[in-house]
Amino acid sequence: MNLSTAKNLIEDILKSIINPDGSAATEKFSSLRDVDAKVREVKMILKDLPGDKNSIFNEFEQDVDFSANSRRVRLEALAHYCNTALRFLDTGVIHEKKLLVSAPDLSKLTSFLPDLDVIIQDRWLEAQKCQYAKAYLSSVIMMGSILEALLLSRSLMSQPEAFRSKSAPRKKDGSNIPINAWNLNTLLDVAVELGWIKTDRGKFGHALRESRNVVHPWAHVTTKADYDEATCKTCWHVLKASVDDLLNSIA
Known part of the structure; x- marks a missing residue:
């Protein structure tokens, strides 16, 4: 009740x-x-x-x-x-109990990187704890880190396909830049291009990426970011939908 x-x-x-x-x-x-x-x-x-x-x-x-x-x-x-x-x-003396929801089974995505599953599971809960504590900035940053880690893992699972992507970054000599050096912007673009996440999800993912970037104080000042609970809820929906897409993209 x-x-x-x-x-x-x-x-x-x-x-x-x-x-x-x-x-x-x-x-x-x-x-x-x-x-x-x-x-x-x-x-x-x-x-x-x-x-x-x-x-x-x-x-x-x-x-x-x-x-x-x-x-x-x-x-x-x-x-x-x-x-x-x-x-x-x-x-407010009586406080509503805040329920923490565990992450879905991510083993298909995280098996490529040792111990990644444990880290993601912990951060999935921590993002919710931050939101409940009204530490909205910390919550958004945590969500962005989860999305980046899972996109990286998905790309590493399909390296030949990822490297062939038009969105994949390359050195001046045309050779491939290692996937683990790709930033979140590139990971999102590659994932959308290859159909790992839906196009609209990619657009919202970029919004989450921009929000996550305020982890840098300079970006926080210049963007005048002021996150609230609504921001967290929006980012949370984007993260969950993107994770569903990534899981469904694995045969």
Whole structure:
């Protein structure tokens, strides 16, 4: 259950147990059993709140007011916990749990370079951690490094084809420049030309490349880059789609 859903449910319950004048709505509950049904609802919501465990649920469980032989006392106690939970939700004391998604199986792409899979898997998680921590610049740089590593690995898997590409860089004498010396711009162009990633993906990949380039402070200053969560989400979609393309390009 996310925070928004929890908040809406608690607000609805609070309206049903308290009258507009602030008094307990005992007239809506004919028995203690009816009150207990609402108590269980709130208990389930508090128990399922996302993020770190908080003291609200423990206090709720131990409160003797819920054993009182009075609908009013139980409803007033319930309203107290509802209001407390809503305050916590509004102030951010209760944090939404951030789920980290592991990278897909990249073994077909990473097998060419020893230990690359472990590095990519770690960076895949780290990019998400940076985004959740609002370290957006670091997150984008991490995503760019992942894309570059996987494009490099894909090119090394098909070196003859990559070298024949019109986008492949060459020395003045026409000889090939080693693939491990290619930059991300070249890797993207070659991948698009050879159909390893879709053309539109390549365009967005270049946007990610330009964003990644602010790893250099001079580029950061001259481009006046100011990344936010929306930038990270866009780059993340580009990365995932590009990875899918690369995996599908391997027979």
